[in-house]
Amino acid sequence: MLLSVEGLSAGYSGADVIRSLDLRIDEGEVVALLGPNGAGKTTTLLALAGVLAPTSGTVRYRGAPLRGALHRRSRRGVSYISEQGSIFSRLTTLANLKLGAGRVEDALALFPELEPLLKRRAGLLSGGEQRMLALGRSLAAKPDLLLVDELSLGLAPLIVTRLLDALRAAADTGTAVLIVEQHASQVLSVSDRGHVLRRGRLAMSGTGAELLASSGELQAAYLSAGPAEEATEETAGRPTEK
């Protein structure tokens, strides 16, 4: 097992928004973390990336505790792409690629669309091009574990397919991927497994195919959800068996 998470809780200003999460990710797996707005998906990634200190729980990576800030984790092969894209908007596309730990050519091989944009400031790229830049730069470094937040936000379905296919291909060569998404169906089609977060707790878990097939339950988990901070022991529901 590459990553194992037990009893993870984290939040802001002393109030937990994710509670007692258990997750595991094996090498080469794509695991989707789904759920409605405010369920705690980004908070989970922040805690795993070392941006937010957990209030309790253990995170083990290759059998040893995963601790410290993001830059320390990245030395151990963990890469994180935030919802904002993790790019430097005032630098050119090329400068952004050079800042990555991988080779520029490898990023361009993944996304040749970036080639004519190398001299352009990253902040001027379209939303889809910015996601290609962030993903290309990350994947060129061949991370062991990639944590990625909302790849599809505001993008046309064709671009999303392109990005998800690149993630799936990276997983097939060994990179484990934990991907946060609000829109379930497209990401589940490339995921080995998925979890649905509701009010900071795991409400549903299954293989990608199982979750896709149970669209009614999935919808219910979304519709009955409110913000994580409003959850109580009574309303939060019990995690399902994994």
Ligand SMILES: Nc1ncnc2c1ncn2[C@@H]1O[C@H](COP(=O)(O)OP(=O)(O)OP(=O)(O)O)[C@@H](O)[C@H]1O
């Ligand atoms: N910096 C912060 N300070 C205080 N509360 C926060 C902070 N960031 C997020 N929250 C709250 O924590 C809860 C979970 O937020 P989080 O961003 O993890 O949800 P999410 O599932 O990723 O939602 P979305 O799909 O909208 O991005 C929300 O109620 C949010 O308002």
